[in-house]
Amino acid sequence: MKGIYTVTKRLEISAAHFLKLDYDSKCTGLHGHNWSITVTCQAETLDKNGMVIDFVEIKRLLQDKLDHKFLNDVFPGNPTAENIAKWIVDTVPHCVKAVVCESSGNEASYELV
Numbered sequence: 001m002k003g004i005y006t007v008t009k010r011l012e013i014s015a016a017h018f019l020k021l022d023y024d025s026k027c028t029g030l031h032g033h034n035w036s037i038t039v040t041c042q043a044e045t046l047d048k049n050g051m052v053i054d055f056v057e058i059k060r061l062l063q064d065k066l067d068h069k070f071l072n073d074v075f076p077g078n079p080t081a082e083n084i085a086k087w088i089v090d091t092v093p094h095c096v097k098a099v100v101c102e103s104s105g106n107e108a109s110y111e112l113v
Helices: 055-066 081-091
Strands: 005-017 031-043 095-103 106-111
Touching: 005 055, 031 055, 031 081, 055 081, 081 095, 081 106
Parallel strands: none
Antiparallel strands: 005 031, 031 095, 095 106
16 A cells, blocks of 8 residues: 655735636636635655655745735735646645635635546
């Protein structure tokens, strides 16, 4: 039987955005959220330091790019929670899942399968 190492990092950011939608919504106006992001990384082997990835590295990759930013300037497309989750998986090494909560009860995720 083969095992896998998993690390999970949760962080919070504050950021503003507006959505480009083909229907009327208050979300098309500029607004902000206190986002909660959960990142899951996995690897079959550990690096030379005995880690999948350092928690500090995950925070650096995400917080520096997203916290207190205007997300429409960060993302080339529509900065939906779904698109942000995919961007996180594509950005963080060994990331297999990202869950993005833009407010209580509203979350989106992207997961490699």
